[in-house]
Amino acid sequence: MFSYYLKLAWLSSKKTWGMSLLMVLAIGLGIGAAMTTVTVNYLMSANPIPEKSEQLYYVQLDSWEPTEPYFENGDPPEQLTYRDATALMQAKKATRQVIMSGMAAVIEPKNKDALPFMVGGRASSADFFPMFNVPFLFGSGWDAQADEKKELVVVINAELNERLFGGRDSTGETLRLAGKDFKISGVMARWNPKPKFYDITTGAFEDVEEVFVPFSLITEQFFDRSGNTNCWKPSESGFQAFLDSECIWTQVWVELPTAADRDAYQGFIDAYAAEQHKFGRFARQNNNKLSDVMTWLEQRQVVSDDASMMMAMALMFLAVCLLNTVGLLLAKFLGKASEIGVRQALGASRKDLFIQHLVESGVIGLAGGLLGLVFAWLGLSAIKAMYGDWIRDLAELDMNMILLAIALAIVSSILAGLYPTWRACQIQPSQQLKAQ
């Protein structure tokens, strides 16, 4: 029976091919637009480290100026001063803790023909690698001792290892970085969490840095810091004065496995702020936040406004396309009134007719959905071409999205077909036959 209905659906669609094409196109465009924007939003709001996102906390302390909070809504600053960050590190009150900042340096390849080049890097303490589950191809990160002794060790990413060492195990070899010889302690496997949750201060969807070096080397001034530096109080001249200043430029993450750990740590930073308050700092002493990964990403609103706005518009666009389809299906089914009358007179039950027309709308929906996938793919390609590199990983259809697209197409077209189908079934055979 089902194949018969399919055949009827095909014949009916062919008879009014213009309308059918318009419906398929409308559903396709609606689904395509919706899927394009839903995909970008879904990937922008993805959890980059699902296995432990609830145990990793970003630390915010309110060291900002007394007269005005850092954020208009009163949230504490998004980074820490060097003195506060190092104080938290020395206290070691969390299971793991990491201090970090962006950096940049020039690499001089061993091969004399190759030109020196600039890389973006991260200065972090040893816990970075185990804390964020960084996968390694060769070797590993460094240990706390290397931090303490300011050892010249470096972790490089897979791309850089490919470029400089042809992809071989380069651990133990030296890398000429910032005019110094660094020992390679590990090569990261490909790892590119999106959003780049561990540092979103210079953009939430940047690529992972190419080199990682101990944060303690910052004080040696071999290389340049990168990222944002914000100051509210003028500092004295000189680097040490800068380190002691109220300028914020470092980030601290802590790993706290249980809720009790979390509460204890909150107590610790509040006590720290209260103590600093006594020294005349921290005007808002109780404004200290611990945010787990997803809370932090939501707080900083990594999903761009444009993406959310586009999604709202695309969903409304889909609604227009569906209204369009309902109208056309209704017109089409009612236009077949006499045919329906004849089928009823020949013994088709209401149920048969209902299923027949639902199949017909389902077929149109499926065709529209498949077309929608093509449009979504085109839409995402266009987005990649227009927005540039940073959006590359945010414009990929994954299996979830493909299934969602097909489900969306079928559900919406059946919904769209329901009312017209119901109306078609209400047709009285006697009237139709009389009209002949």
Add this chain to the structure above:
Amino acid sequence: MLELGPMLRALMRNKIGALLIALQIALTLTIMVNAIFMMIERSAQMARPSGLDETNTFYLTNTVFAPDYNLQAALAQDLQRIRETPGVVAATQINAIPLSGGGWSMSLQNKAGDDIDGTGVAVYMVDEQGVDALGVELIAGENFAPSDIIWRDEAATEWPDKIIITKAMAEAMFDGDWNKALGQTLYINNHEPMRIVGIIKTLQAPWNGWDKVENAMLVPQQLDGRNSRFFIRTEPGRRDALMPQLEKALAESDKGRIIRSVKTMEQTRADSYREDQATYRILFTVIVVLTLITGFGIVGLAMFSINRRTRQIGTRRALGASQWQIMRYFMLENLLISTAGVVLGVAGAIGLNIWLVSSFAMKPLTPGLLIVGCFALLAVGQLAVSYPALIAARISPATATRGRA
């Protein structure tokens, strides 16, 4: 207008069909008006002048990695080499690039003191060729003299005592009257005085989304650092040839550094507004496709309705209705439905706008745009229905006598 009564009764018999078109038009108007409004906002933002001679300028970054390097001597030599190259009009070392996204900002105040509210300003450290190299227009006062330029250590926090500010910054500091600014003193770091020696017409900050994007100042300083930028202005038409030439000459003159990020100001502008540009194009596509879908939807529904009413139309024609009257009937019917849709759509558009304003820092819609949108959609409806109406008008009166068509 005699037709309105029967028309309404006919519509009531096909309520749902009419309602569907009306809803579709309402949603289309809702999206269209807001999308066009966003497009207008974006293009206005993109059209703001940077104040620079964008077509003839470019910049490059010099990163020194060799240890034991005489920075001041090398930077002076580089600058001289650039300035002596034929085709170069002017060149300066600079700390930040307008519209590039990365830069330096400070706060200036009218009086010295710790508790005085300051006004944010973007800082550009340039030398005596800065004004010429950027191509900004000096509208009052004078440029820096070579003797004004001082070396600035990377960790230094002191500022020179002369500045050139933009007209917008002068207006922000002196109650909207920039003429008062020349010769006045402003304070940086709460206490350090700086005298305004010149005013430039426009110079944008590095951050295009900043609400004070035209607040900028030039200070006569040259950074003594391992990362430095040179901003270069060329004679018209010579920029593209000079870029690789200078990059090569500088890179080969000294192996202790790399020359990188050689980029034109035009490219910087394109990159800076890339997302706005993309959003603009997407919105444009959405509006076009949406209008087409709604238009074709109207055509489709009208065709069906006319097919179903072929005999009625034939009968009306047989009873003396002219072709024009038949056509008018369908045009008027559409106008009625569209008007209902547009009224609903105005409410929808305002509703969506209120949500956009509250969630995403959008501005409120202008009523003019809303009205234009209404008429545009009514016109789309009339245009879409005109072809089916024409077909209806051509139905022969004889159809009435022929049984089913």
